[in-house]
Amino acid sequence: MEHELRAEYAAGSSPADEDPAVKTWHVVRPEEGARAMCGRDLDxxxxxxxxxxxxxxxxxICHSCGALFLRESP
Ligand SMILES: [Zn+2]
Incomplete structure (x- = not known):
């Protein structure tokens, strides 16, 4: 299964900023859009x-996503 990482931004930062502060990275399945495996909806x-x-x-990396991702990895 294909996965990718998506950024969760620190408070006050947004993807539109020139140099946004990333708080943590979540694992998402591309077919689920911007919903992380841990259930968080990302921008x-x-x-x-x-x-x-x-x-x-x-x-x-988000610890919840990491644990779920490990379970799906061979
Ligand atoms: Zn997560």
Whole structure:
């Protein structure tokens, strides 16, 4: 199954900002739009990253999404 990461922004930041502050990244299934696996609805305009970033420790990832994603990964 395909997954990608979507940004949740810190309070006061929005995807329209020039340099928005990302609070954490959630895992989404592309066919579910901007709804994270943990159930949080994200801004449809939020940034998308490759799920390959998960596990690198380079970006903060939602723990709930991480656990659910692990369960779906081979
Ligand atoms: Zn999440």
């Amino acid at each position: 449809p305009a939020s940034a998308v990253r490759s799920v390959d970033l998960w596990g690198t420790g380079k970006v903060p």
